[in-house]
Amino acid sequence: MKNRIITQIVIVFIVLTVMVLMKYQKDMGVAYERVQGKSSTVSTSYGNVEYTEVGAGPDVLVIHGGGGGYDQGELLAQAVLGDEFRWIAPSRFGYLGSSLPEGATYDDQAHAYAELLDHLQVEKVSVIALSAGGPSALTFALLHPERISSLTLISAGATNVLEQEGKQGVKQGKMLANIIQNDFLYWGTTKLFKNQFMQLMGANKEVIADLSPQQLEFMGQFIDYMNPAALRKSGAVFDHYAKLPNERIAGISTPTLVVHAQDDTLQPYQNAIFTSSTIPGARLLSFEKGGHFVVAIEESIVRQEVYNHISNPVPATKNK
Numbered sequence: 477m478k479n480r481i482i483t484q485i486v487i488v489f490i491v492l493t494v495m496v497l498m499k500y501q502k503d504m505g506v507a508y509e510r511v512q513g514k515s516s517t518v519s520t521s522y523g524n525v526e527y528t529e530v531g532a533g534p535d536v537l538v539i540h541g542g543g544g545g546y547d548q549g550e551l552l553a554q555a556v557l558g559d560e561f562r563w564i565a566p567s568r569f570g571y572l573g574s575s576l577p578e579g580a581t582y583d584d585q586a587h588a589y590a591e592l593l594d595h596l597q598v599e600k601v602s603v604i605a606l607s608a609g610g611p612s613a614l615t616f617a618l619l620h621p622e623r624i625s626s627l628t629l630i631s632a633g634a635t636n637v638l639e640q641e642g643k644q645g646v647k648q649g650k651m652l653a654n655i656i657q658n659d660f661l662y663w664g665t666t667k668l669f670k671n672q673f674m675q676l677m678g679a680n681k682e683v684i685a686d687l688s689p690q691q692l693e694f695m696g697q698f699i700d701y702m703n704p705a706a707l708r709k710s711g712a713v714f715d716h717y718a719k720l721p722n723e724r725i726a727g728i729s730t731p732t733l734v735v736h737a738q739d740d741t742l743q744p745y746q747n748a749i750f751t752s753s754t755i756p757g758a759r760l761l762s763f764e765k766g767g768h769f770v771v772a773i774e775e776s777i778v779r780q781e782v783y784n785h786i787s788n789p790v791p792a793t794k795n796k
Contacts, residue, residue, distance in 0.1 A: 500663055503703065504659055504703065507703035510701075511547060511572055511707065515527060515567070516529075518592055520588050520592065521588075521591060522569075522580070522584050522587065525566055525567070525575075526566065526571075527546055527592060528549075529563065529565070530550065530562070530563045531559055531561055531562045531563055533559075533561045533562050534786065536602045537564050538552055538557075538563050538564065539603065539610075540567070541605075541606040542649070543656050544567075544609075544701075545567040545711075547572075548701055548702070549563070549566070550563065551701060553565060555694070556604065556628075556779050557782070558779070561786070564592070568585060569585050569588070569711060570713070571708050572708065576714055582611045582612045582614075583615055585615070586615040586619050586620065587619065587620075601624060602624070602627075602786045602789075603617065603624050603628065604628045605630065605632055606630045606631060607631050607742070607743055608632075609632065610633045610634055610747075611632075611721055614721045614725050615721050617728045618727055618728050621728075624730050626731045626732075626786050628733045628782050629735065629748075629751060630735045631736055631737065631770055632743060632748075632751070633743045633747050634725060634750055635722045635747060635750045636720055637744045637746045637750075644744075648676055648741065648742050651676060652676060652712065653709075653713055653715070655705070656709050659703070659705050659706045666699050666700070670699075675741075677742060677768055678740050678741045678743065678768025679767035679769050680741065682765070683765060683766060683773065691769075694775075698769075725751065725754050725755055726754050726755070729756065730755075731757065731785070731791060732751070732758040733781065734760045734761065735761045735778055735781070736748030736760070737763045737765060737767055737770035737773070739764070739765055740767050742768040745762075748760055757790065761781055
């Protein structure tokens with residue numbers, strides 16, 4: 477009797493394992509197919525830069541966050557831009573088909589953006605950056621002010637936050653970088669522990685509980701689009717260890733809009749305070765709640781504010 481029970485348990489385990497592996501292989505097949513054959517690549521002084529361009533209208537460089545790629549940039553563009561602009565969405569260093577030069581810095585990434593625009597014969601762009609895309613966007617505005625008409629930072633990092641919130645954000649960022657090292661690890665984590673992963677991504681329990689079906693769908697797609705993780709791991713590690721621009725951003729003259737939620741645990745709100753008070757004339761659009769996914773929680777407001785900012789950027793003035 478005992479042997480029969482053990483045999484049944486083993487059979488059930490084997491069946492479940494096979495089912496999980498079949499689901500994993502199917503999902504990975506979809507993920508790899510999704511990111512293949514859609515993008516273009518340009519050779520720059522900093523290696524290959526992968527990108528997509530969609531739409532017609534004023535040019536907007538859309539810079540994705542951690543764990544992303546051009547596909548995450550497209551999701552961001554769909555959420556905040558719509559069809560009235562031309563999106564240029566590169567994959568940053570180490571993500572998907574973009575190279576990671578040895579000893580790369582955010583300055584190098586900024587110069588690579590400029591070379592991409594040269595290739596596309598685009599003289600000037602508005603820039604929108606999400607999360608870990610913030611540092612290279614800020615550096616681009618600093619090093620190539622003649623190429624940028626407006627800068628929008630959404631839940632973006634900029635400086636080393638020393639308070640407890642900053643330490644927690646660094647811890648969460650390191651955990652994310654570790655998870656985005658292996659296709660199966662990332663896939664399994666996000667399937668089995670979806671709510672916990674959303675918390676790791678900077679959305680607290682209260683934010684998650686209040687999500688509408690549409691917001692849940694957006695966040696689910698955002699997380700799913702970080703598959704396949706193996707093609708993003710080098711970029712995630714680079715983001716975690718690269719030196720942030722910090723006080724250098726005081727030299728930025730570009731009209732800047734900073735969008736941030738006060739309860740963001742991945743990129744603490746102190747980033748927004750620092751950025752908006754350091755860049756001359758920067759404007760802060762602050763939300764009490766929304767976490768790191770404030771772009772989904774407050775999509776209609778953010779979309780209108782971004783449209784207004786891009787369409788009519790207010791020239792920078794010195795902060796008092």
